[in-house]
Amino acid sequence: MTTAIRVQGLGKRFRLGEYEPYGTLRDTIARGATSAARRMRGRAPSENGKRGKHVWAVKDVSFDIEEGEVVGLIGRNGAGKTTLLKLLSGITEPTEGRAEVRGLLSSLLEVGTGFHPELTGRENVQLNGAILGMRRAEIRRKFDEIVSFAGVEEFIDTPIKRYSTGMQVRLAFSVAAHLESDILLVDEVLAVGDLEFQRKCMGRMEEASSMGRTVLFVSHSVASIMRLCPRVILLDKGGIVRDGAAGDVVKTYLDSGLGTTASREWTPDTAPGDEVARIKSVRVLDENGDAAEELDIHRPIDIEVTYWQYTDTTGTSPSVTLKFTNDAGAVMFASTDMVRSDWYANPRGPGEYRSVCRIPGNLLSEGQVFVELIFASTNPAAIHWMESDVVAFQVNDATTGEGVRGPLVFDWPGIVRPMLDWTIESKGPLHHRE
Amino acid sequence: MRSDLSEGTLDSGGRDEPIRHDLSSAPTRVYRPRKGWVGFGLSQVLAYRELLFFFTWRNIKIRYKQTLIGAGWAVLQPFFMMIAFTLLFGRVANIPTGGIPRPIFYYAALLPWTYFTSTVSSASESLAQSQALITKVYFPRVMLPLSFALSSLMDHTIAWVMLVILMVYFGVAPTLTIALLPAFVALAVVSAMGIGLWSSALNAIYRDVRYAVPFLLQFGMFVSPVIYQSSQIPEAWRPIYFLNPMAGVIEGFRWALTGVGQPPGLHTIGSVAVAFIVFFSGLWFFRRTEGIIADLV
Numbered sequence: 001m002t003t004a005i006r007v008q009g010l011g012k013r014f015r016l017g018e019y020e021p022y023g024t025l026r027d028t029i030a031r032g033a034t035s036a037a038r039r040m041r042g043r044a045p046s047e048n049g050k051r052g053k054h055v056w057a058v059k060d061v062s063f064d065i066e067e068g069e070v071v072g073l074i075g076r077n078g079a080g081k082t083t084l085l086k087l088l089s090g091i092t093e094p095t096e097g098r099a100e101v102r103g104l105l106s107s108l109l110e111v112g113t114g115f116h117p118e119l120t121g122r123e124n125v126q127l128n129g130a131i132l133g134m135r136r137a138e139i140r141r142k143f144d145e146i147v148s149f150a151g152v153e154e155f156i157d158t159p160i161k162r163y164s165t166g167m168q169v170r171l172a173f174s175v176a177a178h179l180e181s182d183i184l185l186v187d188e189v190l191a192v193g194d195l196e197f198q199r200k201c202m203g204r205m206e207e208a209s210s211m212g213r214t215v216l217f218v219s220h221s222v223a224s225i226m227r228l229c230p231r232v233i234l235l236d237k238g239g240i241v242r243d244g245a246a247g248d249v250v251k252t253y254l255d256s257g258l259g260t261t262a263s264r265e266w267t268p269d270t271a272p273g274d275e276v277a278r279i280k281s282v283r284v285l286d287e288n289g290d291a292a293e294e295l296d297i298h299r300p301i302d303i304e305v306t307y308w309q310y311t312d313t314t315g316t317s318p319s320v321t322l323k324f325t326n327d328a329g330a331v332m333f334a335s336t337d338m339v340r341s342d343w344y345a346n347p348r349g350p351g352e353y354r355s356v357c358r359i360p361g362n363l364l365s366e367g368q369v370f371v372e373l374i375f376a377s378t379n380p381a382a383i384h385w386m387e388s389d390v391v392a393f394q395v396n397d398a399t400t401g402e403g404v405r406g407p408l409v410f411d412w413p414g415i416v417r418p419m420l421d422w423t424i425e426s427k428g429p430l431h432h433r434e
Numbered sequence: 435m436r437s438d439l440s441e442g443t444l445d446s447g448g449r450d451e452p453i454r455h456d457l458s459s460a461p462t463r464v465y466r467p468r469k470g471w472v473g474f475g476l477s478q479v480l481a482y483r484e485l486l487f488f489f490t491w492r493n494i495k496i497r498y499k500q501t502l503i504g505a506g507w508a509v510l511q512p513f514f515m516m517i518a519f520t521l522l523f524g525r526v527a528n529i530p531t532g533g534i535p536r537p538i539f540y541y542a543a544l545l546p547w548t549y550f551t552s553t554v555s556s557a558s559e560s561l562a563q564s565q566a567l568i569t570k571v572y573f574p575r576v577m578l579p580l581s582f583a584l585s586s587l588m589d590h591t592i593a594w595v596m597l598v599i600l601m602v603y604f605g606v607a608p609t610l611t612i613a614l615l616p617a618f619v620a621l622a623v624v625s626a627m628g629i630g631l632w633s634s635a636l637n638a639i640y641r642d643v644r645y646a647v648p649f650l651l652q653f654g655m656f657v658s659p660v661i662y663q664s665s666q667i668p669e670a671w672r673p674i675y676f677l678n679p680m681a682g683v684i685e686g687f688r689w690a691l692t693g694v695g696q697p698p699g700l701h702t703i704g705s706v707a708v709a710f711i712v713f714f715s716g717l718w719f720f721r722r723t724e725g726i727i728a729d730l731v
Contacts, residue, residue, distance in 0.1 A: 002458045090572040093725025103460035109570045118499040130488040
């Protein structure tokens with residue numbers, strides 16, 4: 001067995017703080033002058049000056065991946081997963097350590113990045129394929145397969161700017177999925193498109209691994225990681241927390257609260273909050289009251305927050321406010337249990353309380369939804385705890401023709417997808433054409 | 435133009451490799467901090483030559499999308515400059531043109547000069563503009579600035595049509611020296627690539643370059659024999675004057691076409707030498723900064 005990827009003491013440092021990603025010459029000169037002056041005074045240039053603040057996105061990471069292995073990479077946002085993939089694909093250069101990659105590697109960090117809106121689907125497939133490292137003959141040979149996999153045959157000679165986002169993503173993923181590389185790095189791309197297309201993508205990844213290709217797969221979705229990867233590496237703050245069998249590592253991940261899941265619970269010792277109140281659990285529930293990560297767009301969804309209140313409240317009682325963000329980072333709406341003034345405005349004694357927010361069916365759009373929790377009181381004013389991405393869930397819209405889209409199955413616009421009432425009536429025969 | 439690339443005329447040596455199931459014989463790539471001599475990266479340019487062709491083709495395709503007169507711009511720009519020069523420098527300043535009609539004198543210089551400026555200005559923005567691509571996919575970034583040197587050749591070729599019309603109209607026959615013309619076009623490509631490599635890499639790091647490039651290009655026209663002949667430069671200064679590679683290109687281009695100006699000689703060697711020094715140092719500098727470009731753009 002050959003080692004496909006060998007990583008030894010790999011580290012990547014970025015500058016923080018006042019650092020502008022796009023510097024000007026003046027800054028560099030000014031910085032150079034300051035450090036030269038410091039050196040002359042016999043002091044080393046400060047590492048912690050306002051300009052020199054550094055952060056290690058990846059630090060001291062070592063692992064080996066054997067040929068044919070399928071390895072998952074999990075960790076919360078900012079854990080260093082994407083930076084690690086960028087280092088392995090040569091997009092950015094390490095600050096220290098080394099990485100050895102054996103064989104042809106292709107990375108899908110974000111699909112469709114080479115797409116140009118003015119070019120047609122056909123032209124973009126050819127260009128994107130070339131950017132991803134495909135040979136011309138290879139593109140020609142696979143062209144039809146790529147287009148039919150994406151399901152955009154009729155629009156292939158239309159400029160991409162006329163495509164819906166979903167169509168663009170499908171086409172882009174399709175190009176990437178047909179790469180004949182030895183090693184495949186995949187980042188989060190499966191979180192796009194409708195359920196049917198996601199299934200297609202998963203199938204393609206399974207195929208790739210069964211053909212003996214080496215795959216390194218990054219995802220938020222514990223479910224797809226578990227399905228695809230026998231081995232998982234858990235990253236946090238740029239370093240490896242655990243590396244081993246998928247079941248064990250995913251358990252560590254979920255237990256440590258490092259991940260974003262649909263259900264989180266705490267013990268009285270670990271519960272986040274303050275002396276007034278602490279959160280016991282936050283869960284996403286389906287109609288039947290069962291915790292669920294994937295929910296049907298047509299059915300109501302409950303967000304349940306339970307907490308322990310330790311003191312008598314005099315002014316107002318602790319309240320739960322939830323903010324809902326989609327996977328594009330757009331805030332869709334926010335809601336608070338303060339609308340129940342009968343509970344909120346009335347002082348009450350210690351105990352366990354439960355607030356449930358019901359999101360009606362046929363309101364949310366398809367995709368990942370992230371929930372931010374603000375657990376606070378207004379009188380006396382205090383934020384007991386707040387956390388973005390406290391839970392997250394996936395909303396799925398089946399393409400069965402019963403949804404908001406009617407018989408149309410293409411990507412549907414809008415950050416919400418309410419089912420609205422339509423009235424259609426006949427107003428009688430034509431009079432002006434008689 | 436048919437959009438199907440598979441029927442393209444440029445043969446880029448399509449290689450078609452089967453999937454390897456055994457990696458033991460596969461080449462290994464090593465990533466580590468870049469230190470010391472990094473070379474020019476010519477082998478990478480060769481390995482990715484198909485991509486260079488694709489980028490060039492893309493530049494040409496999108497250049498005049500949604501414009502009214504499209505590729506007509508390639509002719510109009512030098513044409514109107516030529517008219518302005520003819521009226522201004524001909525009538526007012528009365529600069530000698532060596533006996534050929536003024537429009538041809540100016541247009542023959544504007545052809546390589548326009549090629550140079552459009553290549554350098556688009557190449558210097560090429561990295562900053564492809565930010566999304568650079569931070570998400572690996573490919574030799576050097577292909578971006580280089581591709582503009584090739585795609586601008588398309589405009590250059592179109593602009594030739596007007597030169598032919600002018601020569602027929604004024605009854606100016608090309609001299610035999612026209613056989614040397616391709617060499618000067620090639621020198622223009624090398625010069626534009628060299629400056630483009632430097633300015634694109636610097637522009638990815640320092641925003642100042644964006645403001646400096648248009649100014650330097652304007653300035654460059656006055657230190658190149660576009661509106662005058664190099665013979666008007668004092669003899670003692672000429673060796674220095676011709677260290678500007680575009681001085682050699684323009685003087686040579688006009689001479690090869692019309693016989694006006696200095697025939698190639700020692701001074702041309704200066705231009706050629708500087709052009710190649712700038713080109714190879716540009717490749718080296720680009721390669722040196724390549725690893726951090728994705729962090730900076």
